[in-house]
Amino acid sequence: MSLVENPLVQEPTVHSLIREIDYGTPLSKAEKSVTLSIDGKQISVPEGTSIMRAAMEAGIEIPKLCATDMLDAFGSCRLCLVEIEGRAGTPASCTTPVAEGMAVCTKNERLDRLRKGVMELYVSDHPVDSLDRVRYADVDLLATAAEVGLEEVRYGFDGARHRNPGIDESNPYFTFDPAKCIVCSRCVRACEEVQGTFALTISGRGFDSIVAAGMDEKFIESECVSCGACVQACPTGSLIEKTVIEKGKPEWSAITTCAYCGVGCAFKAEMRGDEVVRMVPYKDGKANRGHSCVKGRFAWGYANHRERILKPMLREKITEPWREVSWDEAIAHTASEFKRIQTKYGRGSIGGITSSRCTNEETFLVQKLVRAAFGNNNVDTCARVCHSPTGYGLKTTFGTSAGTQDFDSVEHADVIVVLGANPTDGHPVFASRMKKRLRQGAKLIVIDPRRIDLVHSPHVEAAYHLPLLPGTNVAILTAMAHVVVTEGLVNEKFVRERCDWDEFSDWAAVVSQPRNSPEEVAKISSVPAETIRGAARLYATGGNAAFYYGLGVTEHSQGSTAVMAIANLAMATGNIGRPGVGVNPLRGQNNVQGSCDMGSFPHELSGYRHISDDATRAMFEALWGRPLDEEPGLRIPNMLDAAVDGSFKALYIQGEDILQSDPDTHHVAAGLAAMECVVVQDLFLNETANYAHVFLPGSTFLEKDGTFTNAERRIQPVRKVMEPRNGFGDWEITCLISEAMGFSMHYNHPSEIMDEIARLTPTFAGVSFEKLDRLGSIQWPCNEKAPEGTPVMHINGFVRGKGKFVITDYVATDERTGPRFPLLLTTGRILSQYNVGAQTRRTANVLWHQEDRLEIHPHDAEQRGIRDGDWVKLASRAGETSLRALITERVAPGVVYTTFHHPDTQANVVTTEYSDWATNCPEYKVTAVQVSPSNGPTEWQRQYSELVRKSRRVAATVEAAE
Numbered sequence: 029m030s031l032v033e034n035p036l037v038q039e040p041t042v043h044s045l046i047r048e049i050d051y052g053t054p055l056s057k058a059e060k061s062v063t064l065s066i067d068g069k070q071i072s073v074p075e076g077t078s079i080m081r082a083a084m085e086a087g088i089e090i091p092k093l094c095a096t097d098m099l100d101a102f103g104s105c106r107l108c109l110v111e112i113e114g115r116a117g118t119p120a121s122c123t124t125p126v127a128e129g130m131a132v133c134t135k136n137e138r139l140d141r142l143r144k145g146v147m148e149l150y151v152s153d154h155p156v157d158s159l160d161r162v163r164y165a166d167v168d169l170l171a172t173a174a175e176v177g178l179e180e181v182r183y184g185f186d187g188a189r190h191r192n193p194g195i196d197e198s199n200p201y202f203t204f205d206p207a208k209c210i211v212c213s214r215c216v217r218a219c220e221e222v223q224g225t226f227a228l229t230i231s232g233r234g235f236d237s238i239v240a241a242g243m244d245e246k247f248i249e250s251e252c253v254s255c256g257a258c259v260q261a262c263p264t265g266s267l268i269e270k271t272v273i274e275k276g277k278p279e280w281s282a283i284t285t286c287a288y289c290g291v292g293c294a295f296k297a298e299m300r301g302d303e304v305v306r307m308v309p310y311k312d313g314k315a316n317r318g319h320s321c322v323k324g325r326f327a328w329g330y331a332n333h334r335e336r337i338l339k340p341m342l343r344e345k346i347t348e349p350w351r352e353v354s355w356d357e358a359i360a361h362t363a364s365e366f367k368r369i370q371t372k373y374g375r376g377s378i379g380g381i382t383s384s385r386c387t388n389e390e391t392f393l394v395q396k397l398v399r400a401a402f403g404n405n406n407v408d409t410c411a412r413v414c415h416s417p418t419g420y421g422l423k424t425t426f427g428t429s430a431g432t433q434d435f436d437s438v439e440h441a442d443v444i445v446v447l448g449a450n451p452t453d454g455h456p457v458f459a460s461r462m463k464k465r466l467r468q469g470a471k472l473i474v475i476d477p478r479r480i481d482l483v484h485s486p487h488v489e490a491a492y493h494l495p496l497l498p499g500t501n502v503a504i505l506t507a508m509a510h511v512v513v514t515e516g517l518v519n520e521k522f523v524r525e526r527c528d529w530d531e532f533s534d535w536a537a538v539v540s541q542p543r544n545s546p547e548e549v550a551k552i553s554s555v556p557a558e559t560i561r562g563a564a565r566l567y568a569t570g571g572n573a574a575f576y577y578g579l580g581v582t583e584h585s586q587g588s589t590a591v592m593a594i595a596n597l598a599m600a601t602g603n604i605g606r607p608g609v610g611v612n613p614l615r616g617q618n619n620v621q622g623s624c625d626m627g628s629f630p631h632e633l634s635g636y637r638h639i640s641d642d643a644t645r646a647m648f649e650a651l652w653g654r655p656l657d658e659e660p661g662l663r664i665p666n667m668l669d670a671a672v673d674g675s676f677k678a679l680y681i682q683g684e685d686i687l688q689s690d691p692d693t694h695h696v697a698a699g700l701a702a703m704e705c706v707v708v709q710d711l712f713l714n715e716t717a718n719y720a721h722v723f724l725p726g727s728t729f730l731e732k733d734g735t736f737t738n739a740e741r742r743i744q745p746v747r748k749v750m751e752p753r754n755g756f757g758d759w760e761i762t763c764l765i766s767e768a769m770g771f772s773m774h775y776n777h778p779s780e781i782m783d784e785i786a787r788l789t790p791t792f793a794g795v796s797f798e799k800l801d802r803l804g805s806i807q808w809p810c811n812e813k814a815p816e817g818t819p820v821m822h823i824n825g826f827v828r829g830k831g832k833f834v835i836t837d838y839v840a841t842d843e844r845t846g847p848r849f850p851l852l853l854t855t856g857r858i859l860s861q862y863n864v865g866a867q868t869r870r871t872a873n874v875l876w877h878q879e880d881r882l883e884i885h886p887h888d889a890e891q892r893g894i895r896d897g898d899w900v901k902l903a904s905r906a907g908e909t910s911l912r913a914l915i916t917e918r919v920a921p922g923v924v925y926t927t928f929h930h931p932d933t934q935a936n937v938v939t940t941e942y943s944d945w946a947t948n949c950p951e952y953k954v955t956a957v958q959v960s961p962s963n964g965p966t967e968w969q970r971q972y973s974e975l976v977r978k979s980r981r982v983a984a985t986v987e988a989a990e
């Protein structure tokens with residue numbers, strides 16, 4: 029058969045698809061450079077560069093199959109042969125490093141003949157009857173065949189000798205056809221080097237060799253985490269996305285940003301017409317460097333889920349059924365209700381909640397609507413319930429409410445402390461980068477009540493795991509400080525130069541008191557003193573040491589105190605202001621950093637400037653043409669309290685589900701039920717919408733332009749790849765409400781909103797859509813001093829001037845265990861699901877997590893007569909719920925744990941009203957509970973299931989009407 033007849037080879041190139049150059053091997057970071065000649069061209073490259081990469085950089089492409097620049101060179105396919113003057117043979121260019129004065133020939137008759145011969149063997153082992161399967165994909169194998177000029181294959185295409193156990197379709201998102209595998213090992217290496225899961229191996233030898241998942245299992249049954257790195261790496265289409273097979277070859281693409289977590293992975297949205305065919309991680313994405321997790325890469329189907337609401341709806345009372353209305357009627361009704369309520373109950377009787385799922389531009393507009401059109405400062409955001417203590421703690425100590433580093437910084441860390449975070453589930457792409465550094469030899473300290481995966485995973489072993497009792501973070505951090513101070517491990521030079529010495533001295537005097545010693549703290553934290561001492565010594569003396577922390581730090585009554593305790597440790601040891609160190613909050617939602625930056629808190633305008641500052645307010649007033657209230661407004665919990673008290677009557681909620689995400693569900697429900705007009709703007713009828721009078725359908729990240737800001741302060745573009753199915757981007761809906769309320773808010777495009785943000789916010793002064801297009805992303809501060817942004821902060825001094833040591837005395841939470849509630853509940857996320865699950869539950873990701881389970885230690889389970897899988901009642905003084913038990917030693921005796929992704933569990937029914945003293949961030953991570961056997965769901969859970977069935981019927985009716 030002639031290869032030129034092959035439909036794949038004949039497929040015309042579609043030029044509007046973004047194609048990234050594959051340099052074949054990773055970039056060498058050596059400082060010394062080497063000059064050589066390749067095909068007569070002189071080129072200088074860093075020492076350690078492969079000949080293949082040097083050639084690519086000189087514009088000379090050498091055929092390759094087993095090499096890709098995401099992976100270390102492997103040298104198995106023998107296609108990239110070259111000749112080197114003065115050396116015998118034909119070495120592989122991917123595994124041969126450059127040398128000074130080297131003269132390389134990449135193409136001559138002999139090399140062509142050798143390559144053709146190798147290629148012919150590969151192609152003959154690639155059965156043509158399955159070429160249809162890869163017709164639409166970019167298949168390097170066939171492109172390379174064309175590149176080496178192979179037109180005829182003497183041995184046929186049947187691949188008859190190849191071991192072929194049949195196609196594995198078990199994964200919901202991709203398939204694996206061993207018949208097309210050339211055993212290049214790219215998938216295996218991607219799983220190891222990029223993802224760090226080590227789920228794939230090559231089993232067997234010679235023609236019997238084959239890629240095997242786990243212990244030769246189906247992909248779905250193995251440890252594979254479905255990150256898709258193997259699919260991306262496969263050059264033959266043996267591993268391929270099911271959507272590519274179903275929908276066909278993508279025709280065009282745009283770079284955009286994942287709408288799930290705060291890692292902020294950049295993707296190419298590859299499209300066919302206005303349909304997404306696949307999401308491919310973008311190599312130039314500076315947060316993810318070409319990697320992704322199962323959510324961003326595969327779980328985007330919710331955009332077309334049949335339960336998505338596309339038409340506005342109204343109802344007079346929350347007990348009535350919804351009535352579909354036009355956009356005009358919905359907006360007019362919303363505005364007139366807001367105005368009526370303000371006339372009757374006063375200007376402060378209404379407010380708004382911005383969304384960390386929406387863009388910066390959309391968030392900015394919601395707070396503008398509240399401040400300028402509503403005329404008060406009753407605006408808040410979901411960061412209230414997650415990282416508000418980070419904002420407070422880091423602003424107080426360093427002067428800026430944000431993490432200090434970029435993600436690249438982890439590549440320079442020698443000691444990594446993970447505190448109250450579970451990166452492999454919560455921030456998986458960053459976890460992969462962290463694990464890579466750990467495999468290179470960095471040391472790991474995990475401080476967490478659970479034995480999270482990082483404590484012990486393939487080729488990663490924590491040097492110390494501190495399984496503290498929930499609620500004792502501050503005690504542990506202070507005990508670590510005690511060791512640093514009393515054992516003479518303070519970096520005095522750094523502290524004297526960079527920090528306030530008097531404040532340091534006061535702090536040092538307090539932490540060195542015997543009550544803060546590891547021996548004393550061991551009694552309250554359950555962590556042995558020697559473990560605390562060892563961890564503290566390693567942190568202080570192990571080289572570049574970096575803290576990465578999550579909600580296990582912030583969601584406590586001492587959340588802000590713990591953030592400041594981390595900052596104190598970093599300053600005392602000089603671990604601030606250079607790559608490899610720092611204090612790094614792992615932010616939860618895609619744009620939680622951005623929503624805080626944009627002025628979503630009731631006391632702050634954009635850029636964290638206090639509303640009471642006359643000069644700042646004057647700037648906004650001049651541009652917006654409205655006087656602004658100088659008094660901070662209500663936080664979410666205060667709005668709900670005021671609603672129950674009868675003084676707060678209406679709320680505009682953009683893209684949040686506060687009924688599910690906020691603590692003490694019964695209180696949230698009571699607050700919402702007491703209001704006269706609740707407006708919910710979302711993709712789906714979420715739980716909060718059960719209490720809404722107006723439902724405004726929202727748009728997905730695929731349907732609008734804008735920006736998200738990730739955990740490293742990186743502002744990244746979100747690009748519209750399809751028209752909004754609901755008719756409007758969320759920013760347009762806010763503008764419509766504002767106009768209807770009589771406050772003019774008109775923009776032709778979100779870029780104009782960013783221009784306004786830049787005019788009003790010094791840390792964003794240099795940001796524009798044009799610059800984002802040019803640079804790809806920008807880390808704020810971006811202004812005259814740093815026109816291209818700031819990867820690492822506080823390099824030559826703290827933003828606030830001198831670093832501030834704050835005394836962080838440990839105060840035990842009021843939430844105590846006792847005879848009635850003897851166990852401590854803590855909560856967290858799982859890899860496949862996202863927060864309240866509104867999106868991920870509407871994708872095939874449910875396959876991995878169909879229900880929330882309660883993790884309980886075997887000892888506690890046995891005492892209560894609970895077996896694995898039994899229904900159990902989880903009760904606290906706030907409420908109770910039922911779920912099934914998972915017996916595991918991941919949790920210590922006395923501690924239980926659950927996720928909160930499923931509304932029919934609603935873990936927040938049991939969480940209490942306690943919150944962080946400084947920011948009101950709820951104490952989700954410590955609830956005293958009792959666990960007992962139960963017969964199944966509670967009464968409210970049964971009622972809830974009925975409600976869900978009803979709302980599904982509404983969605984189905986709407987769909988049928990369309």
Ligand code: SF4
Nearest residue numbers: 209210212213215262
């Ligand atoms: S499945 Fe693809 S990437 Fe993996 S060894 Fe086979 S051809 Fe290579």
Ligand code: SF4
Nearest residue numbers: 286288289293321324
């Ligand atoms: S969910 Fe987070 S880690 Fe996963 S692809 Fe999206 S941004 Fe990346």
Ligand code: FES
Nearest residue numbers: 103105106108122
């Ligand atoms: S690309 Fe160099 S040996 Fe395969």
